Structure formats: C-alpha cells, structure tokens
Amino acid sequence: MQQVRDLLQERVAQLREPLGPLLQHLLLGGKQLRPALVLLIGDLFAAPAAPFQHLAAAVEMLHTATLLHDDVVDQSRLRRGRETLHTVWPTGAAVLAGDCLLGQATLLVAELQHPRVFWSFGQLLCTMCAGEIHQTLVTRGKHTSREEYMGSIEAKTASCFAALAGMAGLLAEADERQVAALRLFGRELGLAYQIVDDVLDFVGDESRLGKPAGSDLRQGLITLPLLCYLEMVPGDGPVRDLLAGQADEEKVQALLETVRTSGALPAALSEAQAHAERAQQALVPLPNNRALRTLRSLAAYVVDRDR
C-alpha cells in the first residue's frame, strides 16, 4: 500500500498548483479498500507487484474522481472530514479536477499495456456512469422497492468491485473460472459494503464518517435500513413527507432516531452479512494461501467496520 500511496503522490505532484495539494488529501484520505483488494489479488497469484500497484492507484483515482463528481451532483458539503471541492472552488473546477483524475487513471491503466484490462476499465466507466445517472434522474425522490434498491447498489457499487476484482484477475493471468470467482467475490463484497455504508448513514457520527449522518435521507434516497423499517412498521407518513421534499431538518432527525431504535438496522446488517458470506464462499476455487485468508477477513471487515 505504501508504494501505491507513493505512486499516487508522484502522479498528483505532477499536476500544477492549486490542484496537486488538494487532490493529494482527497486521494490519500479514504479507506483504500479498492486498492487493497487489487493488491491482495496480485498476492493471491504471487504475481509481480508493480502492475498491481499501478492498477490499485488507477482504481483509487477513478474512485476519487467519481466522489468529486458525485459531490457536485449531490451538492454535498462535506467529504472525508473536509469541505467538498465544489464548495471551496467554483463547481466547474471540481468537475475538471474529477476529469483530471479520470484522465490520470486512464493513463495508469493504459500503461499496463493489457488490452483486456483496458477494455474492462472502459466497461467499468460506462457501468458506473449509468448507475449514477439512474440514481440521480430516476431513483431519487421515489419510493423504491427492495428489488430496485438492490439493482441500484448493484449498478453503482457491486459492479465496480466486480470489475476491479476481475481486472486484477486478468492482470494476474488467472484462468477464466478464477476470474469469474473473483468477479463474484467483488460483486458480493460490493453489495455488503454498500449496505453497510447505507446503515452507517443512519448511525455514524460526522467525526467518524467525515460527513453528516442522514445524508441519504436529506437527498430523498431510500436505502435498505429504511426499507426494513417500512416492512416492520406499516404506514409511511414521514417517508412520504421526505419524498415530497417537505421534511425539514427536525423531521429528518426524528426519522433517523425512529429507524435507529426500530430494529431495522440489525435487519439490514444481516443482509450485508449474508452477502459477505457469499463473497467468502466465492473464494473456494482460488489458491488457498495467506492472501486468500486476508481476502476472507476483508469481507468480514466490510460488515464490522464503523466508518
């Protein structure tokens, strides 16, 4: 991971002021789960480390680029404990900074000279955008079903984890069956990860999350904890207000508290747990070594984390 961080720093340092220093904080401030996944898959096949460090850096850049653009889309004010770029700069500068990271990520992937990996990267970009667009233009402010929720997190998170696990497998010259196992692992890990993210939006506090709790609710986004709550408690008055854009901050806080104490969060977490276990099962066809055990722990960590 240190070499990935060095690579990220080196690439971002090439960008002119004021972009370089700002992006450095953003790039190195996250949980870095995606690059860790890529590096572990390299270890799993005892492959030379350098290409995986490249891919890991690319993946973290791509992720950060999408965060920058999502913050513009969602008009979020805080990210990783700091003001978002578009609140301190003109919106356009945050858009361009995201594009710049996207360009750097594309270049890092191109440097791998691996046509199938590059193609997967292109696919990944398209899938992620389609997921975000669907959420922004279609899902938001609508009372979604469980199926729609799962479809939405599939598109925006699970497909991304599946793609990057698959890309790492291709880079390791794993066979097709192993690449498929890695994609499935990534997918289930991504589903578990996103469900936990959505639970943390109900329980987390700002100092740990780096952003205020209840962000999804304020944006009219119905996630699994709320769906679990609605299944347990019929009648959806507060939710209707929320979707109609008539929920003030007091109502949002009251709804957060209601869901927190309703038993809906453990219900959502047990869904996440089920996906994490499916992720662990997906690992069976892969080499049984120390890296595999760490991938197994990664699936457990994704559910246990508190930020």
Place this chain on the structure above:
Amino acid sequence: MQQVRDLLQERVAQLREPLGPLLQHLLLGGKQLRPALVLLIGDLFAAPAAPFQHLAAAVEMLHTATLLHDDVVDQSRLRRGRETLHTVWPTGAAVLAGDCLLGQATLLVAELQHPRVFWSFGQLLCTMCAGEIHQTLVTRGKHTSREEYMGSIEAKTASCFAALAGMAGLLAEADERQVAALRLFGRELGLAYQIVDDVLDFVGDESRLGKPAGSDLRQGLITLPLLCYLEMVPGDGPVRDLLAGQADEEKVQALLETVRTSGALPAALSEAQAHAERAQQALVPLPNNRALRTLRSLAAYVVDRDR
C-alpha cells in the same frame, strides 16, 4: 462519415432515457472536423476503414464530453443552437452525461486493442484537462500575453488535434517519421482552428455559431483578436474594466464593435493562415494521394469557415 454517425447513434441508443435522445442531438450536431481528420488519415494509408470509424466515433464522443463539462465550467447557456444541458437539467446531470460519453469513448478506444493508441488516449485526456484547468483557474480574468495565449490554445486545442492525428497514424501502422508528421499537422491545424474560433467569437452571429458572439469577452478570456487590437491601439481602458468584471453588456457590445472595425481581425486571421500553411507543409513526408489533398483542403477550410 455516415458509418461513424451510425456507430455514434448505435452506442448512444444503448443509453437509457432521457440521456440517449439528448446526447444524440449533441453528438451529431457539430462540424465533425475531428472524426473527419481521423478517417482521412485512414484513407491516406489505404487502411481498412472499421478501426478508423471506431476511433473517429471515440474522438467525437470525447470532444462532446468536454463540451458538456466546459459548458458547466463556463456556465454557458447555448451550444449548437440549443440550451446547454446544465440549463435544462440539474448541473449534476450534465456532469454525469459527460462522464458517460467519456466512458463510451474509452470503451470504443479499448475495442481497438491497440496499446499505443489507448496510451495516447490516456495522455490526451490528461493534457486536455490540464489545459482546461489552467484556463479556468489561472488564465481567466488575466491580461495574457501573446505567448500565454499561444500556450493556452496549444494545451486546450492543438495538443488534442496532434494527439488524435498521431493516434490515427499509429492505428494505420505508419512509421515513426510519418506519425511525427501527422502530429505536427494536427498541432498546426489545431492552432489555426482555435485562432479562427476566437475570431468568430467577435464576428459570428448567434444563428451561425449556435451561441452568442462575445462569449469569450464576457468570461474574461483574452484571445488573439483582442491582443492584436491592443498592440494596434495603445491604452486598454475597456479591457481593464472587462477583467475587473465591471463590463456590462453595453460595454461588451461596444468593445466587440471596436475590435471588429480596428483591423485586428485580419491580423489574427493572418496568424491562423500561417499555421494552416505550416500544417500543409507538415504533410510533405506522407503518401501523396487523394486523401492527402483532402487533408490539405481541410487546413484551408479551417481558416475560411464562417462557423
């Protein structure tokens, strides 16, 4: 070109409503100079057409993606005769639509399975972003010199034309000397093209340009026609007001009229002409056939065009 348009339509049609129809208009509404350049280079080497149609479509998608993001950055209201996407949709949707096209462009390039071409594509993304960021955060609202102006249009336009001519050369398996000649042709063509664009911003009318004249001035962007004017007429009162953000619409219109009648536009156009001629000279080491003659005319067209 018809096959490129079909390919663009086909790819965009895969995008869900409401994105597909909107992007179709944008993608097919421009001058399509970039895809024409790519196709002509394929013809120049009598290479099979399909890969060049792919690259041409990718290049037009990338160009349209940058227009979408630039319109957000510049807060422009009109593009290609229609309201810009971010004025009819939330800003975020225009950002995501641009990302989506960027993803589709990357995928089209990836499908070429040509490592050097996709590396060039990654480089191109980085260079274009760096140019746009520099213009947005550094150049805007500053009294630039001729050198700074040339550096700026080099980064934002010429490097892009150079890269795509080079990519087309690589795809045609041209030798290194020929690729270098194509890059030089692209660069000089790009410089001529951008200077003429900047002249048209003074003379063009909205119905032909698809956007109001004087857009650059209103954004505090000093381009070559104004620099030529300032060299001819010492004293820069109106420009100082403009850069200080104190120019109302009346002052902008007066300045447009002053520059138009000052002889500055022919001076700027003769610069463009010089670059177009250098572009034509760059073609000397390339196969002398019908495609070469069309490339030569393309360089002439870039200066003669009125939109």
